[in-house]
Amino acid sequence: xxxxxxxxxxxxxxxxxxxxxxxxxxxxxxxxxxxxxxxxxxxxxxxxxxxxxxxxxxxxxxxxxxxxxxxxxxxxxxxxxxxxxxxxxxxxxxxxxxxxxxxxxxxxxxxxxxxxxxxxxxxxxxxxxxxxxxxxxxxxxxxxxxxxxxxxxxxxxxxxxxxxxxxxxxxxxxxxxxxxxxxxxxxxxxxxxxxxxxxxxxxxxxxxxxxxxxxxxxxxxxxxxxxxxxxxxxxxxxxxxxxxxxxxxxxxxxxxxxxxxxxxxxxxxxxxxxxxxxxxxxxxxxxxxxxxxxxxxxxxxxxxxxxxxxxxxxxxxxxxxxxxxxxxxxx
Numbered sequence: 001x002x003x004x005x006x007x008x009x010x011x012x013x014x015x016x017x018x019x020x021x022x023x024x025x026x027x028x029x030x031x032x033x034x035x036x037x038x039x040x041x042x043x044x045x046x047x048x049x050x051x052x053x054x055x056x057x058x059x060x061x062x063x064x065x066x067x068x069x070x071x072x073x074x075x076x077x078x079x080x081x082x083x084x085x086x087x088x089x090x091x092x093x094x095x096x097x098x099x100x101x102x103x104x105x106x107x108x109x110x111x112x113x114x115x116x117x118x119x120x121x122x123x124x125x126x127x128x129x130x131x132x133x134x135x136x137x138x139x140x141x142x143x144x145x146x147x148x149x150x151x152x153x154x155x156x157x158x159x160x161x162x163x164x165x166x167x168x169x170x171x172x173x174x175x176x177x178x179x180x181x182x183x184x185x186x187x188x189x190x191x192x193x194x195x196x197x198x199x200x201x202x203x204x205x206x207x208x209x210x211x212x213x214x215x216x217x218x219x220x221x222x223x224x225x226x227x228x229x230x231x232x233x234x235x236x237x238x239x240x241x242x243x244x245x246x247x248x249x250x251x252x253x254x255x256x257x258x259x260x261x262x263x264x265x266x267x268x269x270x271x272x273x274x275x276x277x278x279x280x281x282x283x284x285x286x287x288x289x290x291x292x293x294x295x296x297x298x299x300x301x302x303x304x305x306x307x308x309x310x311x312x313x314x315x316x317x318x319x320x321x322x323x324x325x326x327x328x329x330x331x
Contacts, residue, residue, distance in 0.1 A: 005045065011038035012129065019133040025073050025094070028140075029066065032101070032133050036062045039130060043122055050117040061100060061110045068097035069137075091141045095151070098134040104151060104185075105158035108178055112162070115174040120214040123170060127177040128203040135184060135195060142188045149189075153274060155182030160281035167221050169213060172285060173206070176244060179282050183259055183275065190262035198255040205252050208316045209240050221289060236316045238290045243320040245283040250320045 011034060019031035036059070043055045072090045096107075103111030115123050142148050159179025166172050180202050187195035212233075217223075243250035256279070263272045 004041065008038045008041050011035075012042070012125075016129065016132045016136075019136050025069070025137070025140075028133070028137050029069055029073060032062075032069075032137070033066060035130070035133050036066070039125070042125070043118065046119070054114045054117040057110050057114050061103075061107075061114075065097040065100035065134075068100070069094055072097070092147050094141060095138055095147050098138050099151065101134040102131060102181060103174075103178065104181055105154045105178065108158060108162075111178065112166075112171045112174040115170045116168055118170070120170075120210050123173065124206060124210040127173065127206055128199070131181070131184075131199065135188075135199070138185065139188045139192050139195065142185075142192075148185060149271065152182045152185045152189075153271065155179070155185065156275050156278040160278035163282065163285045166285070169218055169220060169289075172221075172289070173209070176282060176286075177206075179278065182278075183256060186259055186263070186271075186275070190259075190266060194258060194262070197258065201251065201255045204319065205240065205244050208319065209237075209244065212237055212240070212316070232314065232317075236314075239317055239320045241286045241289050242283075245286040246279055247283060251322045252320070254322075 015031045015035035015038060018034065019028050022028045022031060040055050040059060043058060044051050072093050076087075076090050099105075100107040115126065118126065156179055159175050159177075159182060162178065163172050163175035166175065180198075184195040184198050184202075187198050212218075239250060243252035246252045246256040260272065260276075263269075263275075
């Protein structure tokens with residue numbers, strides 16, 4: 001049992017709880033710093049060149065965001081010019097510092113590169129749990145700022161277009177995470193707690209895919225058809241990818257459905273159109289992964305027919321098919 005890993009994982013969890021329970025920005029900043037310093041040793045558990053490179057890139061990006069945030073917290077109590085102008089500027093700069101930490105455009109270049117050099121499980125933590133702190137800071141400021149719409153539009157567009165020419169699975173997942181981040185930020189405009197629901201469902205979906213990619217050691221698109229996957233395994237991977245793309249009737253459509261309903265009620269039709277069109281682009285590169293794993297040169301020997309009957313694949317397929325049941329209950 002690795003006691004150091006247990007210690008850093010506990011600090012990772014407690015730091016986000018500290019951010020959630022803080023009443024001021026300084027407490028949130030402290031939680032974000034503890035979170036960064038506990039995640040770096042988890043990245044460096046393998047002690048190779050790739051791990052040290054990803055640790056350094058992560059540290060530089062996160063510390064830059066932290067310095068900006070701390071500077072604005074200190075300046076806010078000292079500057080005595082026009083209060084409205086100063087407050088608006090400070091909120092914008094703190095939002096920018098959180099975008100650097102999240103890897104949101106135009107500060108997203110470190111995010112796919114660091115994902116490329118990580119293991120799958122560390123990448124899963126970066127795509128899900130590490131987003132909670134910065135998103136919590138943005139959600140406390142977002143009602144007072146006009147910066148939300150430009151952030152969201154740039155995030156969904158870059159997340160969709162960036163993944164088109166990628167062959168690395170980790171980079172595709174990174175750009176997919178950036179695209180979903182845009183939807184989470186949009187949640188904050190209508191309902192400040194809706195993004196937590198979105199993030200929870202996204203975490204479940206990405207966890208299922210991460211487990212499967214880790215099990216098959218899939219790092220590139222052309223590796224998906226090397227494994228002689230059974231019919232159930234191929235179907236589970238395909239359904240998980242389509243669910244992540246937000247295709248009905250899978251569970252991934254549920255959080256997007258919530259956002260779409262809120263946007264229709266607030267008459268934000270133009271922004272909604274942009275978001276749906278960019279989601280169609282992300283579905284294109286998910287379909288490319290499905291084609292590779294399921295359709296190209298697909299053959300299944302007879303001895304694979306009864307393979308893995310009680311495997312995790314059945315549970316994954318069941319989880320992704322929850323949406324029809326949940327939609328019936330919602331009515």
